[in-house]
Amino acid sequence: MNLVARRVLPPVVLGVVALVIWQATVTVLAIPELVLPSPSAILAETLAYLPVLVSAALVTGWNALVGLVIGSVLGIALALVAANARVFDELTVPLVAALAVIPIVALAPVLYTMFGADLQSARQVVAGISVFVPVFLNTLRGLRQTRPVHRDLMRAYAATRRQAMRTVTLPTARPFIFTGLRIASSLSVIAALVAEYFGGPRGGLGTFITASVAGSDYARAWSYVLASIVLGLIFYLAALAVETLALRRRPA
């Protein structure tokens, strides 16, 4: 209890103090909303548009989730193939490294024309590719961490490849896979949201942010930003919870 209070209280206090200073600065200096809206104005917009915010967050969140699931499944599956087949490994790893350098959201406009501008698919693909890279690289790295003594043991036990994979290689890789997924969880939201900046169907948080700015509703734009932060946080915390649960020891 005391520990929680000591760890949670200081950042909360700091946050509140920052908000108060922000509010005071905007009010006292009469800063125009165009430059920086006050926290109270943002809060008022957030409350007023809450149902719209939620539905927009659901649209963006769904795109991110679809991308996260597909990208992760592909990332883990291909890493497994690469770890087991040297040829495939040598083919893919440089390509994935190159993929990591490409700003993937930059593909969004191209993908819109590919999939048709009125579908969410392009955004899901963008999110999926962004997710694929860290999941693939971390999983592959994890699959390479098997200790020589464990490899010797598996050979001494005449274990099949499948048995060695299940008893030693995968459990060793597990923390690495979850690190990849945790990074991917916030990336998926960022990718899905930023992809909306480049056009495509309306309805997500990204489109509302650009629309609000275009309509000079700066406080409302900020309330959408706030919703984006919350959405990203939910994804991250969910991934963290899954990780904690999965890595928690249970007597076999």
Add this chain to the structure above:
Amino acid sequence: MSTTETTAPPGRADAGVPAVAVAGLDKTFTTSDGLTQALEGIDLAVAAGEFVSLIGPSGCGKSTLLRIIADLERPTSGEVRVFGTSAPQARLDQAYGIAFQQAGLLGWRTVAANVELPLELHGVGRSERRTRSAELLDLVGLSEFAARFPDQLSGGMQQRVAIARALAERPRLLLMDEPFGALDEMTRERMQTELARISAETGAAVVFVTHSISEAAFLSDRVVVMSPRPGRVTTTVTTGLGPVGQRTDALREDPRFFEAVTAIREALHAGSAGGSGEAT
């Protein structure tokens, strides 16, 4: 020192087939500076139930020899038979149990589940596995730690778990590669005493790699002394200290033990001098 050829102590011998028979074994490694002769012309016989140590300075190939017997590495030439079958076949038949310098426990499994690992891999049912791991943990004195995880155990305890795991399938041959090498001296002596008891109780032959002279003397029926570059067997010392199972800490202060230690030490020194031409 006994000079007889029948080295297996009474009551532990299996009829006929030696546990390990190595003949004319060579092993060459390819390294960046060309070929390295790791082992040359090795002949070695370990009778059923016999405790044989391989001792020698670093680089004499003692671990490599053990790994070849275990079929973790292939010989360049020569023959290895384990209970009359080829080394690869013996591995597939699970003819031996093995322990390394690192305990090599799986950190995500409990102590009991680690001991049960080989049984699980070979399709032994759950209840039988439970019974066997309980027996084995009792044998190594770790019954109350069955539900713990390896990182909650000391190095010596982890190594005991690894030995229990090596014994899980009642192998008639135990291969041990410096299993106590990373332990402190006190723990090490205690582990040696325990291993002497365990090896007698199980009746398994043991091939034990070490670089400790006293450890080799205390545990072994015979000590095979090796020299480096290229790895060769220079001498075999028969300790003549009686059945391994009856060796207790009292033996460590017995003059016969010191004699065995001296014999091994002299053989080791003669062996390293032998590299410069002196014959043994």
